[in-house]
Amino acid sequence: MIDDADSLTVRDLLEIGVLGEACLLAGERGVDTEVADVRLAADMTAVEACSAGDLVILTGHQPYLVEVALRRAYSADVRAVVLVRPTTGSYQPPSTATVSFANRLGVPLLQTKADDPLLVADSLRTAVRRPEVAAARLLNAVTTRLGRSRPDPRSVITILSGELHVTCAVMSADGTAIEGVSPPGLPPDLLVGSVATTVELPEGVAVAVPVETDRTGHVHLWLVSHTRGRNKRWAETVQQISQVASWALGNWVAAERLETERRARSRGSLLAELLAAGDDVPPQLVQQAVLAGWRLDGWHTGVYAMPNPPSPGIFDASHTERLRVELSRRGLHGQLVEGAEGWSFWLTNDAEPPQSQHRELTAKLAQVLSSGNLVAGVGRPHPGAAGVGRTLAEAREAAAMTGPAKVVHIDELGVRRLLSMAAETPALVEQATRLLEPLAGVEDGQLLRTLAVYLDEESVTSSAAVRLKVHRNTVAQRINRAEQLLGVSLLNPDERLAVHLACRAVRASDET
Amino acid sequence: MHLLQPDEVDQLALGVVMLGSGGGGGERETHAFAAMLRQEMRQSGPVTVLSPEEADPDGSGARVGLIGAPTVMIEKLPSGQEAEDALKALQAHDSTPATAVIGWEVGGCNGLLPLILAARLGLPYVDVDGMGRAFPRIDQTTYDAAGLPTIPLAITEPGGNRAVLDATGIEKLARTVMVDFGGWAMMVAKPLRLADALKVGITGSLARALELGEIWSRRTVSVDERAKASGGFLVARGKVVEVWRESVGEFPRGTVALRCLDADDAYVRLEMQGEYLVALADGEPLVTTPDLLCCLDAESGKPVSTERLAFGAVVDVVALPSPARWVRAEMLGRVDPRAFGYDLDYVPFRGSP
Numbered sequence: 001m002i003d004d005a006d007s008l009t010v011r012d013l014l015e016i017g018v019l020g021e022a023c024l025l026a027g028e029r030g031v032d033t034e035v036a037d038v039r040l041a042a043d044m045t046a047v048e049a050c051s052a053g054d055l056v057i058l059t060g061h062q063p064y065l066v067e068v069a070l071r072r073a074y075s076a077d078v079r080a081v082v083l084v085r086p087t088t089g090s091y092q093p094p095s096t097a098t099v100s101f102a103n104r105l106g107v108p109l110l111q112t113k114a115d116d117p118l119l120v121a122d123s124l125r126t127a128v129r130r131p132e133v134a135a136a137r138l139l140n141a142v143t144t145r146l147g148r149s150r151p152d153p154r155s156v157i158t159i160l161s162g163e164l165h166v167t168c169a170v171m172s173a174d175g176t177a178i179e180g181v182s183p184p185g186l187p188p189d190l191l192v193g194s195v196a197t198t199v200e201l202p203e204g205v206a207v208a209v210p211v212e213t214d215r216t217g218h219v220h221l222w223l224v225s226h227t228r229g230r231n232k233r234w235a236e237t238v239q240q241i242s243q244v245a246s247w248a249l250g251n252w253v254a255a256e257r258l259e260t261e262r263r264a265r266s267r268g269s270l271l272a273e274l275l276a277a278g279d280d281v282p283p284q285l286v287q288q289a290v291l292a293g294w295r296l297d298g299w300h301t302g303v304y305a306m307p308n309p310p311s312p313g314i315f316d317a318s319h320t321e322r323l324r325v326e327l328s329r330r331g332l333h334g335q336l337v338e339g340a341e342g343w344s345f346w347l348t349n350d351a352e353p354p355q356s357q358h359r360e361l362t363a364k365l366a367q368v369l370s371s372g373n374l375v376a377g378v379g380r381p382h383p384g385a386a387g388v389g390r391t392l393a394e395a396r397e398a399a400a401m402t403g404p405a406k407v408v409h410i411d412e413l414g415v416r417r418l419l420s421m422a423a424e425t426p427a428l429v430e431q432a433t434r435l436l437e438p439l440a441g442v443e444d445g446q447l448l449r450t451l452a453v454y455l456d457e458e459s460v461t462s463s464a465a466v467r468l469k470v471h472r473n474t475v476a477q478r479i480n481r482a483e484q485l486l487g488v489s490l491l492n493p494d495e496r497l498a499v500h501l502a503c504r505a506v507r508a509s510d511e512t
Numbered sequence: 513m514h515l516l517q518p519d520e521v522d523q524l525a526l527g528v529v530m531l532g533s534g535g536g537g538g539e540r541e542t543h544a545f546a547a548m549l550r551q552e553m554r555q556s557g558p559v560t561v562l563s564p565e566e567a568d569p570d571g572s573g574a575r576v577g578l579i580g581a582p583t584v585m586i587e588k589l590p591s592g593q594e595a596e597d598a599l600k601a602l603q604a605h606d607s608t609p610a611t612a613v614i615g616w617e618v619g620g621c622n623g624l625l626p627l628i629l630a631a632r633l634g635l636p637y638v639d640v641d642g643m644g645r646a647f648p649r650i651d652q653t654t655y656d657a658a659g660l661p662t663i664p665l666a667i668t669e670p671g672g673n674r675a676v677l678d679a680t681g682i683e684k685l686a687r688t689v690m691v692d693f694g695g696w697a698m699m700v701a702k703p704l705r706l707a708d709a710l711k712v713g714i715t716g717s718l719a720r721a722l723e724l725g726e727i728w729s730r731r732t733v734s735v736d737e738r739a740k741a742s743g744g745f746l747v748a749r750g751k752v753v754e755v756w757r758e759s760v761g762e763f764p765r766g767t768v769a770l771r772c773l774d775a776d777d778a779y780v781r782l783e784m785q786g787e788y789l790v791a792l793a794d795g796e797p798l799v800t801t802p803d804l805l806c807c808l809d810a811e812s813g814k815p816v817s818t819e820r821l822a823f824g825a826v827v828d829v830v831a832l833p834s835p836a837r838w839v840r841a842e843m844l845g846r847v848d849p850r851a852f853g854y855d856l857d858y859v860p861f862r863g864s865p
Binding site for chain 2: 043044060062063064065067068069070071072090092095096097100101104
């Protein structure tokens with residue numbers, strides 16, 4: 001028994017928690033000796049009856065008794081002396097003299113707290129003599145508790161740490177602890193595999209069991225338990241019980257995911273109905289919207305976000321959730337609904353929002369969408385239940401017209417649309433080309449480019465010079481030349497508008 | 513025959529305190545009684561102390577003892593009349609006349625009380641007592657072990673209250689009365705026939721007290737040598753690092769850890785109740801009751817009683833052998849560590865280690 005690698009040492013017994021709230025008072029030198037049996041001693045005769053390899057639980061705690069017991073324990077090669085501190089009543093903790101004596105002998109002196117020393121003896125003896133029974137008891141306790149509560153990461157961790165005296169964490173594959181505390185010194189490659197693994201740490205052993213695996217065999221979620229005991233059999237027990245707990249967690253993941261999906265779908269269809277209802281929203285629809293937590297009164301400002309170029313694969317609950325988090329992080333707390341091609345989002349204000357809001361909103365949205373391929377359109381604020389549909393329709397329209405910009409407000413769209421119409425009208429393009437003919441090919445198109453920039457910059461020479469990275473005299477001189485070649489004066493508003501429009505039309509047609 | 517002179521009283525007082533094993537009333541209380549004894553001797557002359565052989569076997573000897581806490585006497589002073597009153601009260605119930613005074617408990621202040629009574633009544637003191645040291649209980653006497661009667665028992669206190677008890681379970685009854693009498697009281701028990709008392713009692717205990725008093729007043733001699741001269745040994749010189757007392761059960765009990773001054777990280781533990789009862793070193797019992805343990809202040813050389821031993825004190829722990837009569841197998845059960853609730857057997861007294 002003594003040479004069996006599976007035997008528990010005094011340290012193991014302390015670390016696996018069978019001693020309850022135990023502490024080592026003295027005799028650390030002896031904690032790595034293996035315990036063969038456990039005895040309960042009420043008097044000296046019982047202590048004398050102990051044999052080598054035993055662990056003695058002393059029911060008395062008078063200092064002289066403890067010291068005499070330590071001496072006899074030492075001469076009988078007893079592995080440790082355990083004192084049981086009653087939860088009520090008087091107790092004299094071992095004195096300096098006793099601790100010093102135990103240290104000199106190298107006999108571990110332990111103290112635990114319990115009402116009945118017999119219970120301590122029972123759990124210790126089972127752990128030492130019949131570890132499989134101890135493991136079964138623990139498994140029983142864990143499954144009973146798991147069955148009693150609706151398992152989620154927090155409760156599973158509470159149950160495991162309570163029963164097994166381990167520290168637990170539910171971790172994602174990248175090593176982030178979603179719940180609980182990641183054990184210190186956890187090797188990063190522990191979570192790359194797909195099967196339960198046990199690894200030795202500087203302090204004890206960590207056991208990682210997969211919670212959720214996708215079709216490719218990649219594990220998304222791990223349950224990691226860290227026990228301070230190094231005993232092999234104990235690590236196995238922890239792994240087995242963690243395995244059971246991981247099933248409960250897998251169950252939780254599935255339920256949670258189902259719920260999220262269901263919610264997303266019902267919201268999507270609710271919004272579709274709302275949009276279809278137009279100005280006349282039926283009461284039952286209003287009721288459903290309220291149940292979904294939507295506010296229909298007040299002024300709504302709609303946003304429509306969609307991928308550009310379109311990529312249909314990205315519409316799932318996790319993307320929606322990420323977007324929601326990103327939005328709320330920037331102070332945009334509204335309703336987000338996942339659709340077939342993009343996300344509808346709207347903010348609700350009590351009164352009509354000031355004009356300034358839309359610039360602020362556009363800026364924030366630009367931050368949200370700065371990474372990734374999403375673009376968004378923003379609608380005008382509209383009041384009431386029907387307003388939701390109206391503002392979202394505008395937002396959707398704007399989103400379709402973003403062009404190179406990330407975020408576009410519907411109000412900006414008028415000008416753009418005019419210009420895009422200009423580019424799309426062949427007669428106008430022809431006229432424009434003819435108007436700007438004299439500049440074609442002159443100085444490698446430089447005159448034409450300077451002219452376009454100059455007009456875009458509201459005919460301010462210095463601003464155009466900055467954009468073109470030339471001296472402003474150069475700009476002035478080029479503009480003079482262009483005026484001469486075209487035979488127009490840019491001081492004349494009609495001629496300037498015509499030339500500006502022609503520049504835009506030519507550029508738009510070049511781009512398309 | 514020995515005429516005890518007033519100038520021997522101080523030595524005698526030291527001797528009885530040594531025999532007290534830390535109990536039976538401390539050094540200060542005993543010296544208060546020593547002063548009373550001297551005063552009585554000045555008025556009535558020296559006390560005649562008869563050795564066992566000189567005593568008349570057919571005479572009868574009265575026993576006197578103090579019950580309760582000697583420390584209470586600081587607040588509740590004795591009148592000096594209590595023992596005499598008690599004897600008178602007893603004689604009203606029991607016709608046995610007292611022709612002598614004998615000892616009951618030689619250890620502590622109870623070693624001096626019979627002498628005060630003897631001086632007062634002009635009776636001789638016969639050198640015999642029931643303990644040969646100090647013990648807390650009335651039944652812990654060789655008289656009681658031999659079946660000699662303790663009742664009727666008269667109890668008095670300075671206020672003039674008196675009670676004569678004639679019942680079994682005298683220990684509990686006497687203590688109840690003592691508590692109601694105010695913390696301490698004087699007891700006089702039925703006089704014993706001197707032949708019986710001398711047969712079962714511990715003889716020569718007063719002579720032993722005088723001998724110890726003489727040895728331990730030699731301050732120039734080392735403690736070690738004085739201990740050897742007394743037939744015992746020095747257990748350790750140590751500093752008190754822990755004192756822990758609790759009042760559960762009949763008597764207060766406590767435990768003291770002394771860190772030995774002559775060795776690193778070595779401790780001696782003393783278990784005490786009214787008296788020092790067991791000395792252990794490293795979980796090994798060295799000295800056990802009924803052998804005697806005395807703590808002497810390392811600086812002043814004065815004995816330190818159990819209730820005065822405090823944290824930080826530096827003391828010499830001295831072991832002295834028990835009177836031989838207690839160490840017999842049939843007697844040990846009354847006074848060995850188990851009789852005081854310790855899960856330890858008596859360890860035969862050994863000489864100097």
